[in-house]
Every structure is written in C-alpha cells, then in structure tokens.
Amino acid sequence: MSTSPAGPPPPADGLLSAARRNLRELAHGLSHASHPPTPLFADAPKLWQRLLPYGVVIALAATFVPVTIAVLTSQYGVGGGVAGALAVAQAAPLLMLAHRPLQAWWIIFPADIVGALILLAEPVEKYDIWPWTPPVIVGYLFVLLALGLRETRRTVISVWLATGAAGLALHLVDPERSNGSALLLFILGAVVLVIGAAVRERGEAQRRLVEQETISEAERAQRTLLEERTRIARELHDVVAHHMSVITVQADSAPYRISGLSEEAREEFGSIAASARESLTEMRRLLSVLRSDGTEGERAPQPGIGQVQTLVEATVRAGLPAELSLATEVMEAAGRGDVPQAVELSAYRIVQEALANVVRHAPGARTRVSVTSGDGHLTVVVVNDRAERPGSPLETSGTGHGLVGMRERVRLTGGTLDTGPLPDGGFRVAARLPLDAPPTSEDS
Numbered sequence: 001m002s003t004s005p006a007g008p009p010p011p012a013d014g015l016l017s018a019a020r021r022n023l024r025e026l027a028h029g030l031s032h033a034s035h036p037p038t039p040l041f042a043d044a045p046k047l048w049q050r051l052l053p054y055g056v057v058i059a060l061a062a063t064f065v066p067v068t069i070a071v072l073t074s075q076y077g078v079g080g081g082v083a084g085a086l087a088v089a090q091a092a093p094l095l096m097l098a099h100r101p102l103q104a105w106w107i108i109f110p111a112d113i114v115g116a117l118i119l120l121a122e123p124v125e126k127y128d129i130w131p132w133t134p135p136v137i138v139g140y141l142f143v144l145l146a147l148g149l150r151e152t153r154r155t156v157i158s159v160w161l162a163t164g165a166a167g168l169a170l171h172l173v174d175p176e177r178s179n180g181s182a183l184l185l186f187i188l189g190a191v192v193l194v195i196g197a198a199v200r201e202r203g204e205a206q207r208r209l210v211e212q213e214t215i216s217e218a219e220r221a222q223r224t225l226l227e228e229r230t231r232i233a234r235e236l237h238d239v240v241a242h243h244m245s246v247i248t249v250q251a252d253s254a255p256y257r258i259s260g261l262s263e264e265a266r267e268e269f270g271s272i273a274a275s276a277r278e279s280l281t282e283m284r285r286l287l288s289v290l291r292s293d294g295t296e297g298e299r300a301p302q303p304g305i306g307q308v309q310t311l312v313e314a315t316v317r318a319g320l321p322a323e324l325s326l327a328t329e330v331m332e333a334a335g336r337g338d339v340p341q342a343v344e345l346s347a348y349r350i351v352q353e354a355l356a357n358v359v360r361h362a363p364g365a366r367t368r369v370s371v372t373s374g375d376g377h378l379t380v381v382v383v384n385d386r387a388e389r390p391g392s393p394l395e396t397s398g399t400g401h402g403l404v405g406m407r408e409r410v411r412l413t414g415g416t417l418d419t420g421p422l423p424d425g426g427f428r429v430a431a432r433l434p435l436d437a438p439p440t441s442e443d444s
Contacts, residue, residue, distance in 0.1 A: 033150075101151070108143055131178060144159065248276040309324055320363070365387045379433075
C-alpha cells in the first residue's frame with residue numbers, strides 16, 4: 001500500500017532568503033534618507049520655530065567640541081592634536097542634525113569607533129569609561145533623537161542594531177577594559193529612538209488629521225453647492241414646464257385659431273407640439289432624478305416679486321423690524337410679464353435668504369429691503385444695522401448655506417452679487433439681475 005506525499009518540502013534556502021532580504025532592507029535604510037534635506041520645523045508658522053533647530057545644533061556643537069577635547073586630554077591622556085581631531089569628527093557633525101541627521105550619523109558613528117580604538121593605546125585609569133566616553137554617549141543620544149524624529153522605523157532599527165553590534169565587537173576586543181558603556185548606550189539609545197519615533201508618528205498623525213479635515217471641509221462645501229444647485233433646478237423646473245406647456249397648447253390650438261393654414265403648416269405645428277410634449281416629459285424625468293428620495297414635488301406655484309411684500313410682512317410679524325421699498329415700475333413690469341420668471345424667483349429667494357440670515361446672525365437689527373429696476377437690470381438690496389443682541393457670526397467667505405444659494409441664483413441669471421459687512425457693524429446684500437435673457441452657456 002502506497003501513500004502520496006502530503007506536499008512539497010519547504011525550500012531549503014527559505015530562511016536564508018528571508019535573512020538576506022531583511023539585511024538588504026536594513027542596509028537600504030542606513031544608506032538612504034527617508035526625507036528630503038529640509039530643516040526640522042521648516043513648515044512651522046513662526047520664524048523663531050523655524051530657527052530653533054539651528055540654534056539647538058549650534059549650541060550642541062559649541063558645547064561638545066571643547067568638552068570632548070577636555071575629557072580626552074585630562075581624563076584619558078590623549079594628545080592635544082589627536083583629541084582635537086577626534087572632537088571635531090565626533091561633535092562638529094552635530095550641526096547637520098537639523099536637516100541631515102542620517103548623514104551626520106555616518107560621520108559620528110565611525111568617528112566614535114575610531115576614538116574607542118585609539119583609547120586602547122592609552123593606559124587604563126580607574127574611572128575610565130570605555131568603549132564610549134561620556135561626551136560620546138550624550139552626543140550620540142542627540143543623534144539618535146534626531147534620527148527618531150526624521151527617519152522611518154526601518155532606519156532607526158538599523159542604526160540601533162549597528163550601534164549594538166559595534167559595542168559588542170569592541171567589548172570582545174578588550175573585555176577586561178569594557179565596563180558597560182556599550183550596553184548603556186544600547187539601552188538608552190533604544191529609549192531615545194522610541195521617544196523620537198513616537199513624537200514623529202504623533203506629528204504625522206496630526207498632519208494627516210489636518211489634511212483630512214481640509215478635504216472634509218472642501219467636500220462639505222462642494223456638497224452644499226451641489227445641494228443648492230439641485231434645489232434651484234427643482235424650482236426652475238416649474239418655470240420651464242410652464243413655458244413648455246404654453247408652447248404645447250399654442251401649437252395644438254394653432255390650426256383651430258388660425259384659418260387658411262396649409263397642410264404643411266398644420267404638420268409643422270403638430271411636430272412642434274409633439275416636441276414640446278416630449279421635452280416636458282424629459283423635464284419631469286430630470287426632476288425625478290434631482291428630487292431626493294421620499295420627497296414630493298411642490299404643488300404651489302413658484303413665488304415671484306409679488307410675494308416679496310408678503311415675505312417682509314411675515315418677517316416683521318416674527319419680530320424683525322423690516323422695511324420694504326418696492327418700485328411701482330417693477331410691479332408693473334412683473335404684471336406685464338417683462339420680468340423673466342427665473343429673475344423673479346431669484347429675487348424672491350435672495351430676499352428670503354437675506355432676511356433669514358438677519359434673523360439668524362443679527363436678531364433684532366433694523367433691516368431695509370429695496371427692489372428697483374433700471375438700465376435693463378433688477379436690483380435687490382437688503383441692508384441690516386448692527387444687531388441689538390449678539391448672534392452667531394455670519395460667514396462672509398461663502399461657506400454659509402444662504403450665501404451659496406444667493407451666488408448660485410445670481411450666476412444662473414447672469415447677474416452680479418455683492419455681500420459684505422458695513423463699517424457700522426451691519427451687513428449688506430446687493431444683487432443685480434439682468435432683465436434680458438441670460439447667457440446660453442456659462443460654467444463656473
């Protein structure tokens with residue numbers, strides 16, 4: 001009886017391949033900085049914050065160079081020339097920590113190893129610390145802190161392992177002289193790297209949060225704009241549907257109202273009526289797409305200039321002292337049909353939104369509404385005084401829902417809108433709407 005094998009044996013070099021891959025990644029982390037050579041805090045808003053890293057590294061270099069020389073000459077008995085060279089190699093690269101910490105480590109780390117080997121030639125004193133001297137330990141911790149703040153986790157782990165390997169190798173060179181400084185630097189280095197990495201990751205998380213909030217704010221503004229455009233489109237549907245219905249009725253009734261029409265003319269009017277009915281059907285389909293789920297269309301006719309007075313009276317009854325100045329020629333033009341229905345609807349909605357903003361942001365403020373016409377334009381002005389009692393501030397940058405709607409309605413008619421605070425603390429909304437046909441295509 002024979003049995004089939006359970007499966008192919010694992011590759012013999014699987015562990016070796018993984019080890020080589022990890023070593024390559026560690027080597028890449030040591031040889032390639034993870035950030036451009038930009039200074040630490042380069043994006044800080046204040047000048048002193050941007051200059052702070054430079055001041056710190058200058059102070060470190062100015063402190064550690066003479067201290068290293070003094071320690072090497074007085075405590076370890078190293079000659080002045082050699083001590084000066086070692087001090088410059090071990091401490092001067094601290095100036096690079098503000099913008100190139102990994103490159104500074106590549107200079108300081110070999111210099112510290114060379115310094116430890118040089119100290120082997122000096123006689124052993126009772127209080128000597130080897131292989132790392134006290135200035136080397138403290139300065140190296142600053143290097144590790146800078147690396148933790150700027151480099152990736154892979155890089156800082158590579159640096160930490162290289163530090164531990166160097167300390168172990170030097171300990172094996174002279175175990176009797178080694179007195180624990182290698183292990184001390186290895187442990188303190190791990191603590192400093194963890195602190196630096198935690199601070200760096202927290203800063204990155206805060207930056208990502210700010211970016212996400214910025215994106216969310218832009219999305220909210222865009223969503224508000226789209227909602228306003230959809231609402232305006234739903235309202236204008238009734239205006240367009242009315243015109244299309246009039247065209248349909250006129251085209252259908254033309255053969256009965258006009259005598260002596262040829263057969264070609266009758267067919268032309270029939271074609272016009274059919275096209276109008278088809279267009280009206282498509283408009284209704286479009287409205288069903290624009291309408292939110294679960295909502296029904298408004299059955300009341302869209303308001304116009306004639307309802308502005310009723311709107312102001314209702315606002316006065318709500319407790320807002322408001323005055324209306326409605327020119328007679330405007331009412332006459334609206335009665336004759338000289339004012340486009342889209343302009344009438346936009347004027348009414350602008351007054352409505354402006355009064356709502358006054359009630360919301362300047363409760364109790366005296367408000368004046370003016371609707372006039374001239375030079376082929378309908379001008380709507382709503383001005384309110386300083387609020388008698390404090391209210392929430394009005395967003396003049398355009399993020400307010402009402403201002404967005406006003407701008408969209410004015411853009412729809414091809415007019416202009418001017419909004420802003422007044423010197424006395426009030427607020428002004430002025431819209432100028434053309435009475436002729438708006439541009440056929442406009443996008444902003």
